[in-house]
Amino acid sequence: MEVSVEFIASIVLGAVLGITEFMPISSLGHSLVLAAIFNFPPTADGRNTMAIFIQLGAVLAVLVYYFRPLVQELVRIPSDQTARRFWVNIIIAFVPIGVLGLVFNDFIKRVLFQPIIVGLALIVGGITFLLVEQRKYYPDVHALENITPRQALTVGFAQIFALIPGISRSGATIVGGLLCGLDRSVATLFTFYLFIPTLGAAAGYELFKTLRQQPDYFRPLLPYFLLATAVGFVVSLGAIRFLLRYIANHDFRPFGIYRIIIGAVIIVLVLAQAIH
16 A cells, blocks of 8 residues: 555654644744655645644643643632632733734734744744753742732743744743743643643634635645644644653753754755745
């Protein structure tokens, strides 16, 4: 049985983007490199739509991984002030990128979605990680329920930088959390919970708009999109578990170094005209 390039590309894209949605190394940067390798889907719109499908798989992975604590927090809302504060903090952190993302969505796609910007953003983000890890670090928040609304808003403003392609949503929010006093575990966990409204809303909106405008074009690609989504979902579960265990005993310097390397690779591919 012959395996098509499209089948292999769907699996690889699902796996790589499923990992990089949670690791602070930019899923968009990796998708550009993979697009240059596979040229699949064959158009920018097709690649964007596949990425949206995979993002929805990543959101589903968070919902599954944290299903029990999420349900417990929801059930406690009427009677527990701590639970109410937790969800209010999630909303506070979501609002900045929710509003600005909706207002500037077309501008960002038209002006900033360029490979050279992605490569430079990866390098800048990597340097930022290295600089943040060099400072003396005295976190004062070691549990999600102790996050203040001010700290949640700080994380929310940090997430705005993720509107720049290549910055990485998880990277921006984790750095924001570290700078405002959250320990690594809490900053990462809060980032995962914040993924649910942020990625869910963004991916849902983009998917609805794309399929409404060009439904016939994407219908033949749907099986590959679904395959990539399934792979992304499974891999995302592993990525969440890995990152939570990793941060217990490690810092983020390796991610900073890796970002600089992959950013440089993208810039070289752009200069070689392998990425358009």
